[in-house]
Amino acid sequence: MSDNRVAASLFDVTGRGYAVTGGASGIGLAVAEVLADSGAHVALLDLHPGRVEAETARLRERGGKVTGHVVDVTDGDAVAAAVRAAEADAGRLDGVFANAGISVGASFTGPGWRVEEFPIDAWDTVRAVNLDGVLDTLRAAAAVLLPRGRGRIVLTASTAGLRTDPMVAYSYTSAEAAVVGLGRQAALDLAGSGVTVNVIAPGPFRTNIGAGFDPGEAVWRETVPLGRIGHTDELKGLALLLASDASSYMTGGVYPIDGGALALSHTPA
Template sequence: MNNQKESKTVLITGAGTGIGAAASIEMATRGLNVVLVGRRVAPLEDVSEQIRSIGGKALVVTGDVAQPDSCENMVRQAVEHFGALHYAVNNAGVSGENQKLADITFEAWDNVMNINLNSVFFSMKYEIQAILQAGGGAIVNVASVFSTKALPQRAAYTASKHGVIGLSKTAAHDYADQNIRINVLAPGVIETPMVDAGGEEAVHIARSIPLGRMGQPSEVAKVIAMLLSDDASYMTGAHVVVDGGFLI
């Protein structure tokens, strides 16, 4: 993504709310076509309307990124509708159940791993093929500050986010010589529906943030935009933390 407006396309998963919605609007303000991906159509349509209101172009694609067929379909629709795919933000995720490891059910474990980690693999598998056809581009995979430390009683979440870093670093190495940059964005405690659902746990974590507050999705979106842009032309395989100092 150059810093000038141009007709290129970005695909964003989990685009209906929170960081995904903010990133979608931020990309539209920078002149990109935006493919909005999520499981529920209503939030995606709301974001699409906001993009159209500022003169942008958006395509809504519903699907479950935990399913390979859905990931193949979202990329195919992006290319068919806008002609090519240049960038992607793999942002969809869930927090999982608040339980100690031995009490986690196999179903709960699989659900978190499928949405948080497997979906990134499925998505990149098809995104990379399309981006190569477009001559190159960039991908940002959204992890978490808990991709480098433990979130107590969230073993699946912690493991999945650690996995996103390893997956992204390997992909970054694999495609560095083919003009695709792949980086990880690790948000801290951001005011999103997922964090709000954390209740007292999220409030407790927020109290330990040196900047004294939760982050806003728009603040994370700007860093995502930087990582996709030419301003980050020498960055690949990086793990960029946006956490208000939480990990200090």
């Protein structure tokens, strides 16, 4: 083959089945969109009923084989049921993106910096969604994929899990760092099973997570070598790579997609 069939076959996901938590907005929606546009069956698993309904309908209108399930990833039994429902929708399950996450909480230096004033409820809330929710999604995915002897599990962490980040709270950086560790360890534990586990570590992308928070373009010029915030379409190539056979020798990897932000933070002052 000497034409574009080489790429098409490497990244082919036609007829395969995927579930994406947090799939009705932002990064998860971009993942769902590229998989659906590439001919896969995709289930959007998301807490927000209005978004699930609207995005499922929108992706179906453009020809996608897409279903939607309202689920809270902090409810482990509900996540397991939703992942099984995704498998039933598609008639098979090939991969799960554990992507749902939130960003709330305070910094150590803002108002209420004293230890006894730390907003522990924000810590618990972020941990429940961003870490425990990812763990329960991973377990639900493994329960379906391991008996098949093949599959892809992809966790969304953050560059904030790999370095400090003044734009988020310690609850968030801590949970994201733990997701990186969880993904690596799960990859090791599942190696040899046919199920791979990889971690995406996005830098700043314009999504609903930061709605209402706009530090201004100058901040991105200073903190991102490519000089701007990312568009979620720019994450689609990595998502398709990690979902498809093109990533057959990749497991336990942590893949920043950040306009160079991590490279900048590694540059000595």
